[in-house]
Amino acid sequence: MxxxxxxxxxxxxxxxxxxxxxxxxxxxxxxxxxxxxxxxxxxxxxxxxxxxxxxxxxxxxxxxxxxxxxxxxxxxxxxxxxxxxxxxxxxxxxxxxxRPTVADVSFSGIKEFDNEVLTKALRDIGLTEGRPFDKALADRAEQELKRQYISKSMYAAQVVTTVTPGERNRVNLNFSVVEGDVAKIKDIRIVGNQAFSESTLRNLFDLDTGGWLSWYTKSDRYSRAKLNADIETLRSYYLTRGYLEFRIDSTQVAISPDKQDMSITLNITEGNRYVVSSVALEGEYLGKEEEFKSLITLRAGEAYNSEDVTSTVKAFTDYYGAFGYAFAQVEATPEIDRVNKRVSFVLRGQPA
CATH class of the missing domain: 3.10.20.310 (membrane protein fhac)
Incomplete structure (x- = not known):
């Protein structure tokens, strides 16, 4: 006081x-x-x-x-x-x-995005003409704009927010951008593969180091979402060909000092290739064991295939549902014999 x-x-x-x-x-x-x-x-x-x-x-x-x-x-x-x-x-x-009010919001140097779309986005968060100026919102908008450029592989983009005081306690807000060039993927490496060649595995990817259609597909622009999708494609490739214990050990993404070139390295462990030795049932099968067995797509003597496991579990669950058991539980438990490179499965089913 x-x-x-x-x-x-x-x-x-x-x-x-x-x-x-x-x-x-x-x-x-x-x-x-x-x-x-x-x-x-x-x-x-x-x-x-x-x-x-x-x-x-x-x-x-x-x-x-x-x-x-x-x-x-x-x-x-x-x-x-x-x-x-x-x-x-x-x-x-x-x-x-x-607090001062916003007199005007403008953009300069932006070619990658539509100014009207950006203006609407700012209006939606309260950063628009006639509203009280909030520096925290302006900072948030600047960071979001930077993230949008990064999502388009434009890592060299620079965004500067300028607040200019005007008459009657009003301010003009300007987002000035130097976009720079798009960073391109220069190299994709997969380390640890033995069963399949690196070129075979790279051909599974949507991301690549560029080609005559890259200007259209933008496949040589790095995207975390695209990389994650490619990793899952790689994982599925191995898991459907017997490699039950396949794993991605690390993912490394590096960008050159000038922020123009990017390199991606995936370190993997293939593990052994396993063959299914047997499939057994445990649990309650409503006295219809033979009908359930007919739904099994896993086959003894064939290479492990994760899609066969998934489809079998789904088929069992759907069959339970046909008898009114909408919440039936089905588990496929592998028992791995690493010495002989074989795997057996126990399918445990419970109607409720």
Missing amino acids: TKNKNGLRGLTLSALAAAMLGALPAWAVDPFTLRDIRVEGLQRVEPGTVFASLPFRIGDQYSDDKGSTAIRSLFGLGLFSDIRLQINGDVLVVIVEE
């Missing part, structure tokens, strides 16, 4: 202090009955907006707790950068400093 030579008592809070109101010390103001409430500092905000947010009216009793609540409520409007409460006898003066 402060007291000036005119007997005014008050407290000044910044936006940061408002966020920490729970930790503020007591104001040491004795409760009193409000004879009047005045608001100072308004430029565009209507006085009624302030009065409607106050937890008291003229004639009510004022206290420290109510003052704290009032400041929380006023900051919660998002319209003010600073708020002060001053008490002069039994009169409360609310002094506010309005």
